[in-house]
Amino acid sequence: MYEKVFELIESRKDQLISDASELIGVPSVNPGQFEKEAAAAFAAQLKRDGINHEIVGPEPLRLSVLADLNGDAEGGVLFNGHLDVVPTGDEAKWTSPPFKAEVRDGRLYGRGSTDMKGAVNAFMHAMVAVRDAGVPLKKGVWLHAVADEECGGRMGTAWIADTGRLPPADMGIVGECSTYEGEVGIVRACTxxxxxxxxxxxxxxxxxxxxxxxxxxxxxxxxxxxxxxxxxxxxxxxxxxxxxxxxxxxxxxxxxxxxxxxxxxxxxxxxxxxxxxxxxxxxxxxxxxxxxxxxxxxxxxxxxxxxGHWDPETLVPADAPVIKEAEKAVEKVMGYKPKHMKRSGTTDARFLNPKGIPSPVAFGPGDVVLGKMHDVDESVGVQDLINWSKIYAAMIISVCS
Ligand SMILES: [Zn+2]
Missing domain, CATH: 3.30.70.360 (Alpha-Beta Plaits)
Structure with missing residues (x-):
């Protein structure tokens, strides 16, 4: 079952990179143009691949996309990634234009490649492969591609949580960078x-x-x-x-x-x-x-x-089911156990944990060292995206089938 799903992900490698490139091409800068166009572009990709979804949001420009497989089920996994990006800084310092994705030396360059449109597409392609391989699902798989992570999350994940739109998932995965110089890790704690x-x-x-x-x-x-x-x-x-x-x-x-x-x-x-x-x-x-x-x-x-607003710590214990499942998935795809790590910056996981969805701080593609997130020449490894899509698919198979 795993092999078949992994093969499907490999066979759609070009599509994954082209989808991520398309999202990078939409300048969803926060603050700035915001996420409306990026949400529309992502929804069109989901529609093309026949994944159930809706677009929601508190304001006309602040939109998030909620997608699912077997979404009427109880329990399962919620994937969360953001569609907004930070400003580009001095565009003249970029080797290639920030909103025109380019692959060089096995890396996909552009604003949002590593933080974190790449992860959003890795989630989506994992779901598509699981469905196309005919994996029978007993539990749900949800994907929230959200607005406003870079400026506090009130218009994105916090709004989704506060308006009762979180699914009855057993665990959550926020796909922020947790790769360090090519080695996959898992960020469990931040203040x-x-x-x-x-x-x-x-x-x-x-x-x-x-x-x-x-x-x-x-x-x-x-x-x-x-x-x-x-x-x-x-x-x-x-x-x-x-x-x-x-x-x-x-x-x-x-x-x-x-x-x-x-x-x-x-x-x-x-x-x-x-x-x-x-x-x-x-x-x-x-x-x-x-x-x-x-x-x-x-x-x-x-x-x-x-x-000001009280943002609680994120702390998922080492023996929590979500950590065990994440470890198993990394072992299956990479052949080693991911290192457990801490981080000083918080992520949207802080809105999921208080609502009863245990979610580590970060578990996703993007290299904290090589990816240059929030810097010029942001990039993500092409093979990293493929590997992570397989890791997410392995989690879906283990948790939901
Ligand atoms: Zn991010």
Missing amino acids: GIVQLKFESRGKASHAARPHEGNNAVINMCRVMIALQDKYERDTTVYDELLPPNTISPATTIKGGVKTNVIPDYCEAEVDIRVVPNMTPENVRAKIDKIIADVKAEHPEVDVTYTM
Whole structure:
């Protein structure tokens, strides 16, 4: 069964590369032109290959494509990949135009090749091959090609999750890059993030009469230094791959208008990385206590803050079924076990895990070292795409048939 499916994927190699090239040719830049045209192009490919799908989205330009095989089933696997891409940077620095895909020395070049239109087509060709080989499916296979991953995901996977459009899948695969110098890996863990904005209010006066004013910048500094020195980080080791949490106060700070004026306003930002057992409530309680202690010593301090969106950590245990299935699939295709890895940046997996679909951070084509994602001359190995399509197909056969 596996061999037949793998042969079908090999036989459609040119089609896979031509499909990925077509998607790369649509400049779905976020922010910018957005995903509407890319969603239409991908939907046309699905239609050509007879895969059931619909186009959905919260706004006319912010569209995602939801496709499935045997989508009425309970359980199975959900594949997730994004259709948006980051801006090109200086186009003059690209060897070939970023939105005109080109194969050179066995690599497919173009913006979105590795991050991650290549993965979207690898998913799709896995589904087509499984169906064409006549693999009987007991469970469902879903493919979400989504909008807005590069700018927070609120218009894509988060919207799909919040509007009840996630399927009853047993596990999820987000096909972001997890290949390192040609070796296939699996990213199991990354910290979450919350960003805070602090405001300090004081009183302006002439700098020659500072006692008549109240310096909002100095007050802000007292609070930022207290956060740096007094905030107790959670140093629990939850998993060997999950870094302990961090706090970085004053990553930005703005205040003051003129050298001879005592500033009456200052704002600063703080970046906190999130691990299990941290909640908005217990983080607030720690910060409130630190500000209160500063104020007890310096009553002139008037600092408030707002907390941004709370993005939880992604942590899938090494023995979770999705990790075991991913390992089995890599062994089948590559002949070795994938390395388990961590990553600092988060992916759309953070929207799937809280909804009961265990999904590692990243498991997909694209080479973190060679692929140059978000850089000029982004590329993906042609054979990598074929191998990954086989890996996804092997997962479908094992999980769903
Ligand atoms: Zn990406």
